[in-house]
Amino acid sequence: DTAVSQTPKYLVTQMGNDKSIKCEQNLGHDTMYWYKQDSKKFLKIMFSYNNKELIINETVPNRFSPKSPDKAHLNLHINSLELGDSAVYFCATGTSGAETQYFGPGTRLLVL
C-alpha cells in the first residue's frame, strides 16, 4: 500500500479554471502538509493541518483553499488558475513534533 497518495499525478488545464488535488495517507499521522516545488526545484510549504485544523498558512493567494475532511485526507482546491501556478505540488505527512515527513509522489500542474 502506498503510504501517501495523490491524485491526479498530472493535471493540464486552462487559465481561469478551478481544479482540485487530492491527498490521502494511511500512516495514521496527525499532521499533513502541502508544498509547492517550482521550476528551480525549490520546495516551499503552503499549508499545514494538524488533526483537521489549519496550523500554518504561508503567504499563499486566497485562490488556494485546503480542506481536510478527516485526518487521513487533505485536499487542495485552486480557483481561477494562473500561469504562475504551474508547478509540482506535494502532499506530506508527519506526526506532531516529529522530525521527519513522508511525501507523496506529487501532482504536476501545468496551466496553459
Added chain:
Amino acid sequence: TQLLEQSPQFLSIQEGENLTVYCNSSSVFSSLQWYRQEPGEGPVLLVTVVTGGEVKKLKRLTFQFGDARKDSSLHITAAQTGDTGLYLCAGEDGNQFYFGTGTSLTVIP
C-alpha cells in the same frame, strides 16, 4: 522565512569519486534532515540529525550537523550512478520545515 543555502547547486562527477554537499543557514534549527528526490518522485528522507556536532553514517553517506545547529554537510564516498538525484536539506524549527535550495547530483558511469 529561514533560508538554507546549499552548495554546489549542480554537481557532475565520475563514478568512484568522493563529494561533499553543504547546507548553510544563519538560523538555528531543532533538527535537520537530508532528503533525496529522484525525477518524478517525492523527496525521500535519508537521515535526521538533532544534536550539534552529530555525525551519522548511512553506508557510503556521512552526515554532519554543525556545532551551532545552523549548518550541515553530506559527504558521499565512492559515488555510484544510483546516487544520482536532487539532494535537499530541511531545517525544522519546532513549527515547520524549511527546505534548502537543493543540489542536483549526476554520477557519470
